[in-house]
Structure formats: structure tokens, C-alpha cells
Amino acid sequence: MPGEWRFDVLTIEEFRREHYKMVGGGEILAAKIKTTDDLHEWYRKEFGF
Numbered sequence: 311m312p313g314e315w316r317f318d319v320l321t322i323e324e325f326r327r328e329h330y331k332m333v334g335g336g337e338i339l340a341a342k343i344k345t346t347d348d349l350h351e352w353y354r355k356e357f358g359f
Contacts, residue, residue, distance in 0.1 A: 322346045 322345055330336030343349050
């Protein structure tokens, strides 16, 4: 969408609270990973960043 975008670092706590619903297998992922660093590592592997 056009306009100004803002990106924030997603923490494991925020992911478990809300964002896991937007990811296929998010419930399993939220239970499996333990730290924000684990979440970021999964993201990099999943999306190639």
C-alpha cells in the first residue's frame, strides 16, 4: 500500500500474544521457539533474509 510504513522489531512475547495467528503453524512455532533471537533466526531461514 502507498504511504508511510513503520517496521518494529517483533519480540517473542508479541508474537505469542497476537502474531502467531497470521503464520501457518504459528501455534506450533510459538510453543517451540524460546527467545526473540530464535524467532528472528526462524524468520531469516523461512524468508531468506
